[in-house]
Amino acid sequence: MTARLRVDWPSCRARGLCHELLPELVDLDEWGYPVVGGEVTPDLLADARAAVRMCPRLALRLVAARPV
Template sequence: MNTDLRLAVDWTACTAHGLCAELLPERITLDEWGYPLVEGTPLPPEAVRRAKRAAADCPVLALKLQ
C-alpha cells in the first residue's frame, strides 16, 4: 500500500458541498465559505479507505488522492 497518499482539492471543480468534511472530519475542515481545508500530510493507513470514499462521493469529484 502506498503510504504517501495525500488529499488534494481541484479548486476549479469544488463548489463547497462539504460532504468531504462530513466523511473525513479528522483530515478535512471547512472554511467560513464552506470550502474544504485539507491537511497536506500523508494519510495514515487507517484513513485511506475513508479518504477514497470521500473522494468518490464528492458530488463534483473535486477531492483527489495523490
C-alpha cells in the same frame, strides 16, 4: 503508500461532504471550502477513498505524497 488529498478548486462548490466523510483530515473554511491537513494515514485510507468517490463534483483526489 503515503498519500495526500488534493482539491480541484475550479470544480469544488463547497458542499462539505468531504468534511462529513473525513473530519479527521478535512476542515471547512468560513465559506465552506475544504481545508485539507496532513497526510492520509493507513487507517484513514479507506475513508479517504470513499470521500474521493462520493464528492458530488469530483473535486477531490488522492495523490502520492512526496518524500521529504
